[in-house]
Amino acid sequence: MTLKRSAIAVLVGCAALVAVPPLAAEDAKADADSVRDRSISKTVAWRPKSAETILRDHPEHEKTQPYLTAEAFLMATYGVGQDEKLVSEALEILTTQAGKDRQDPVSEFYRGQVLAWTDQKEKARTAWQNAKQRAEALVKKNSRDGRAQYYLGASLVMLRQPVQARKALKKALKADWNKPMVDFQNGLSYFLQENWKAAKSSFDNVHELDPRYAHLYFYRGLAWDKLGQKDRLLDDLDQFVKLAPNSNEAKTARAILKR
Secondary structure, eight states: OOOOHHHHHHHHHHGGGOOOOHHHHHHHHHHHHHHHHHHHHHHHTTOHHHHHHHHHTOGGGTTSHHHHHHHHHHHHHHHTTTOHHHHHHHHHHHHHHHHHOTTOHHHHHHHHHHHHHTTOHHHHHHHHHHHHHHHHHHHHHOTTOHHHHHHHHHHHHHTTOHHHHHHHHHHHHHTTOOHHHHHHHHHHHHHHTTOHHHHHHHHHHHHHHOTTOHHHHHHHHHHHHHTTOHHHHHHHHHHHHHHOTTSHHHHHHHHHHTO
16 A cells, blocks of 8 residues: 555645635545446455555645545555555545535545444544435436436435435436445445345446446356356356455455355
8 A cells, every 4th residue: 555644644734724815725625526436346346556646646726625535445445354454544634524514414424434344433423414414415406417416316225215315316327426435325225125126237337338337257156156156156256256355345245155
């Protein structure tokens, strides 16, 4: 890993000291949001090196809340299954960033993800509930906000409300939000309802757009299993383990492959 933990800690401490004129701050935040979105899209696909490259190419935003959120989630991805201290540090940064911008659903959503990885299920649920409420507030202001619609839908998936989730995700797609991410969440929503054909179809869509989106193989593999396609289950899980060997789900995938 090339991210420097000491530098990240300094950035967290210094972020509040940066003084920028209001208009310039808004412009910088918009740019930083874009950098965060691009980096996170790679991180959730379990392509951390690509995510890191995006962040490294934009040092002008490294003290902003969006940048630090993306960086911390990337740290957690690097650390999960390998470095508990790094994951704990990433969680601390996400908590700090979620508190700095209480309108931002992104930091809370990924704080929930890392809490789930560390088996803090109740705290994860609370974080996702917070993310949902923040996204709802943004959607109320602007229903065409694709980012807010996505994080509303994704939070509802994590809170196991699949029907409501798909309503928000549909609006995220209409706003031309990141299609692989939306299709993946749609797939999870159908997975929750045990609609295996619809889930597989959504994961197929992800595959067409980004065949290196690691977790599509895990969940599509399980859907194949429910559809009676054992060979395809094994093929997908094998590919998943190759792409995301340190993920939490990789343990389950390896256990199935050894049967």
